[in-house]
Amino acid sequence: MTDQQSPHLTALRTEVRDRIGTITLHRPEQRNALNQALLAELSTVLDAWEADAAVQGIIITGSGPQAFAAGADISEVAAWGVTEGLAATMQRLYDRLQDFPKPTLAALNGVAMGGGLELSMSCDIRIAAEEARMGLPEVGLGVLPSAGGTQRLSRLVGTGRALEMILTGRALTAEQAERYGLVTTVVPAADLLPTAAEIMTRILAKGPLAIRLAKMVIGPGHDTDQRTGLLLEQLAQTLLFTTADKAEGTAAFLEKRAPDFDGR
Secondary structure, eight states, X not given: OOOOOOTTOSSEEEEEETTEEEEEEOOGGGTTOBOHHHHHHHHHHHHHHHSOTTOOEEEEEESXXXXXXXXXXXXXXXXXXXXXXXXXXXXXXXXHHHTOSSOEEEEEOSEXXXXXXXXXXXXXXXXXXXXXXXXXXXXXXTSOOTTTHHHHHHHHHOHHHHHHHHXXXXXXXXXXXXXXXXXXXXXXXXXXXXXXXXXXXHHHTSOHHHHHHHHHHHHHHHTSOHHHHHHHHHHHHHHHTTSHHHHHHHHHHHTTSOOOOOOO
């Protein structure tokens, strides 16, 4: 099944195929810079797809060969003040994306700077084309990477590397980002979306409740002490032991067949 561009979307392109929803940031003349209209459309799509059983996983990528997203639209940022800072629209949206109940993957087809990199860091998995570059250059504008950048980057690459990247504004190559652990896979540009779809397809072949609970345990568990994290793990596993998915998964393994999960 495919769901081509919805008529009310102008800054995004969307498609649903084989239970995977793909969101393409589509402002190519602005290198897919993230303005308020694009963010509002992204929120709308997340609302719709969270409730849509036909969409079980999401891939986010950028339009054109140059950029995933070059960052926030500076023409808007230049006019922002205290009110916009406290509203934290982008940060709140990215928090929601991080907590999205279905698996998410960012496919970085080109430059991912500032808010673009922060968007990708809100996804569960990041892969990159060989030509991709990524960084958080906001201090050069006299501001911070405030859509989660000061927090998520250090959790992904470590405090020292995060400080060096943010304080200098240095961009990483795709190879460096893979070495840092910021992305998990680097592929030729032509292989980017097929690889993203392959990874998501492998995820969606697993138990949907187990996938959802893994997301719920790993993130909060990382932010707490190990004993509390292990308790979260234990409680999640106990819940899964009561599900039809667990019964089907173990039966399929013993019967040497593919499981047919139904998310119960």
